[in-house]
Amino acid sequence: DAGVIQSPRHEVTEMGQEVTLRCKPISGHNSLFWYRQTMMRGLELLIYFNNNVPIDDSGMPEDRFSAKMPNASFSTLKIQPSEPRDSAVYFCASKVDGSSYEQYFGPGTRLTVT
Amino acid sequence: AQSVAQPEDQVNVAEGNPLTVKCTYSVSGNPYLFWYVQYPNRGLQFLLKYITGDNLVKGSYGFEAEFNKSQTSFHLKKPSALVSDSALYFCAVRDEGGSYIPTFGRGTSLIVHP
Numbered sequence: 001d002a003g004v005i006q007s008p009r010h011e012v013t014e015m016g017q018e019v020t021l022r023c024k025p026i027s028g029h030n031s032l033f034w035y036r037q038t039m040m041r042g043l044e045l046l047i048y049f050n051n052n053v054p055i056d057d058s059g060m061p062e063d064r065f066s067a068k069m070p071n072a073s074f075s076t077l078k079i080q081p082s083e084p085r086d087s088a089v090y091f092c093a094s095k096v097d098g099s100s101y102e103q104y105f106g107p108g109t110r111l112t113v114t
Numbered sequence: 115a116q117s118v119a120q121p122e123d124q125v126n127v128a129e130g131n132p133l134t135v136k137c138t139y140s141v142s143g144n145p146y147l148f149w150y151v152q153y154p155n156r157g158l159q160f161l162l163k164y165i166t167g168d169n170l171v172k173g174s175y176g177f178e179a180e181f182n183k184s185q186t187s188f189h190l191k192k193p194s195a196l197v198s199d200s201a202l203y204f205c206a207v208r209d210e211g212g213s214y215i216p217t218f219g220r221g222t223s224l225i226v227h228p
Contacts, residue, residue: 004157031214042220043158043204056215091157099208100146100165103216105157 004106006092012112018080021109024073025094033103034067034077035091043091049075050097082113116141116209120219127195128227135190135222137179137205144210147188149179152202152221161203164188175199195226 005024013019025032034046047057052069060067064083069075079086089110093103117140127133139145146165150158162173169181179190190203202223206216 033215043218045215045218048215050214056213093158097214099210099214100163102148102160102163103150103158104160105150107157108155 004092004094004104006090006106006109008109009107010110010112012114013082014114015083016081017113018078019082019086019111019113021077021090021092021111023075023077023092023106025075025092026104027073028096029094029104030072030097031095032069032075033093033095034075035093036088037091037108038088046077046090079111082111084113087111087113116145116207116212116217118205118207118217118219120203120205120222122222123220124223124225126225126227129197130194133192133195133199133224133226135203135205135224137188137190137219138186139188139205139207140186141207141209142212145188146208146210146216147179147181148206148208148216149173149177149188149190150204150206150218151175152204154201158204161190195224197226197228200224200226 007022032049036044045059047067049069067077089108091108093105095103148163149161152158164181172178202221205219208216
């Protein structure tokens, strides 16, 4: 398996623009997580999907952020409008359902908003 | 509620010496404990986990961790450090009877000096 796939790997955009980050989880994994990593705040959970349904979105910072999972093999995280403080590395992770299983992380998308 | 603490932001060790990266946790029920490693510009990578059974867990790259219920700790260890072990290490915990979402520590930067 190719692992968790994220695109793009790098994104540079101007403040106010819409940004869409994409994730393809590992086939057969039915739990998907979006995280944000910064030096200041460390690793933050943004949203958790199970069987394509958002279960916990309490980490989504504000209404500018939205996430969807239209099917088991694809998820998006959208920021509209983007702001410089959104600059971070965004990770997608997937896992098999079940409490004892580990997560598999994608390579991340490094977002820079100028 | 579940929480995890990594008391050291950075650990420095000489190559060939043993290393320890500390992790303590708090859960209401039984803990599921995980260690992940993050190399520069990469996503987190699973190292090892404790679910049940032997308190000493062996994982990838020669790493091991010891579950200590009385001290609520799960320290990561390696008998002989390599320069290539230099990376960011994350401890994570899940309460067996709680949410499916693990809680991550803030990470510990391990620097192995030649």
